[in-house]
Amino acid sequence: MTHSTSLVLMADVLETLRQKSLLVDEQLKQLLPPAEGQAIPEVRELYSSAWDYNLRGGKRLRPALCLLSCEAFGGNPQDALNTAAALELLQNFLLIHDDIEDASDMRRGKPCLNKLHGDAFAINSGDFVHAWMWRCLLANKPVLGATKTFAVMREFVQQLETTAEGQAMEIAWVRDGKWDVSEEDYFELVKRKTANYTITRPLRLGAIIAGATKRQADSLNAAGEKLGIAFQIQDDILNLAPPGEAYGKETAGDLYEGKRTLILSRALSKMKDAERGEALASLSKPRAQKTPEEMARVLELVKKTGALDYCRKKARQLASQAREQLSKKLFGLPDSQAKSDIFALVDFIVEREY
């Protein structure tokens, strides 16, 4: 692919995401109560903060994949709108809680809810947005009928459990000071924490809503998992080596948070003993004691090992395998704009710069 084709493709993908975003925002406004109607000021504050957060933007990759998958499988994407909105709320509630758990600072270009309003407010807001997610899923009944509505709900329950499992792994690693994270460990974590709800689940949900069989839905799992891991690796790369202003989180925030990434796993395994000792001493400090100078030094040590390039290659490799698997699985479906949009998104996942 030449550079200019790639730029054109990227613009197309961003336009696709933007259009799906508008649909999702519209659907959220249809389904959920506005803040204005709330008479008690403290309750109104809860509602308006939730609305503010839900409309902050973000890529809206997950709802877009769900809508496109539904269409590619021959369904009416309108039928997937409630579920797409629910996927966005799932993501938002997980991010709100994740940012407390990691003591993060920035999200989508603004301070995290825990920074704006404190941990207590943020925990409660996450629970509130989670409740709204179920409100969206209940709205599926008149559109999809009972059987599909329950099938979609079962996917969400499994998703919630899987994500909590991944989160538990990450939290335990940080708590226990575990730094000898192997590539396999990392994959087990990311499969649960990210891959599933970012790629696999949205694709499955779209297919289920379109009326695909369980077998067809299951056939998407392997590709979804690979692509989801590629997505997370790219996320980790962007965190340590952000290309510009568009990235909405703090730079090298992962080092401050002590997040276990494939980059760090690779870098630590490649460092000489003295450098590894130095890096681990800095990384193991509590967040508040980490200085920008120290983190810059860790980043320098990491870069020296070539871990960033290794991970870039790994992400591309996984994405290309996923693309091939997905081509086979979607081969039987008629050609459509939705189908080609899905493949454009697959490329976007490892080419994106935000």
Place this chain on the structure above:
Amino acid sequence: MTHSTSLVLMADVLETLRQKSLLVDEQLKQLLPPAEGQAIPEVRELYSSAWDYNLRGGKRLRPALCLLSCEAFGGNPQDALNTAAALELLQNFLLIHDDIEDASDMRRGKPCLNKLHGDAFAINSGDFVHAWMWRCLLANKPVLGATKTFAVMREFVQQLETTAEGQAMEIAWVRDGKWDVSEEDYFELVKRKTANYTITRPLRLGAIIAGATKRQADSLNAAGEKLGIAFQIQDDILNLAPPGEAYGKETAGDLYEGKRTLILSRALSKMKDAERGEALASLSKPRAQKTPEEMARVLELVKKTGALDYCRKKARQLASQAREQLSKKLFGLPDSQAKSDIFALVDFIVEREY
């Protein structure tokens, strides 16, 4: 009621709660995956901690009310078991998150999850138990059919929203240092935060599962609300004036947490200016700076105002009004053990010592 009758009744109520508890524990074990099956140690830890918490005990008042209401309305209490289990999980996940938000120490006679494993682990555990709640609700489908299953789910979504609203009020009051909480403010808070999911919702859910009309279910709201407020006032009294060992939370924990209660609202309004100033200065300190001596002094000032007696009277008054309303609403139902058990529970709510 003589003292000895009251003791006999109390023993009966405790036996009713114990029996329902066993049913709920059994149902949880039927519906949810055991920790043993989990291969990854960090995931197994999440599961076993969730199981440990769910089986800690507690009164199990909410599931009991749901089962009894179903039976009183002519339903088969077996049909309400999944929902009763879900109510217990709702309560557990709310307590896990609430204890983080309030930085509480003890729950059901053991340290809170945030004290045992840290805030991050506890937030995630709450989300995990919340997911399990939905797993129980989805299991209703083959038992209740689609229509009732959705009706029950709608009740849970409303419940989650209402509780988050109440929580938001309390968090904002603490954050903003608001101590001039009127009786009306307090009732608005408690209606949302406690009354609804403790009394009203379990009664409604049992009725809905038994096949009651929406009108019948709605007719329970007013009594449920009064009784729920009485329950919370009694909880607040037990916190400041615990009768013995059975109480599973820290004594006067509400003063350390700076919780706004009817007792404090009343006491502050009755104190002389100098004493109010002294009490507020102590209460407004961050939790870590509050000493046992200081809190004992605040408690002494509170007791001097007669606020505890005022609140005891208020709780009994509300419970007795609720009892009367409930008698009218349940009047048309055939006499049954379940019906009389409900009224015994109504009395228990303000007579209980734990």
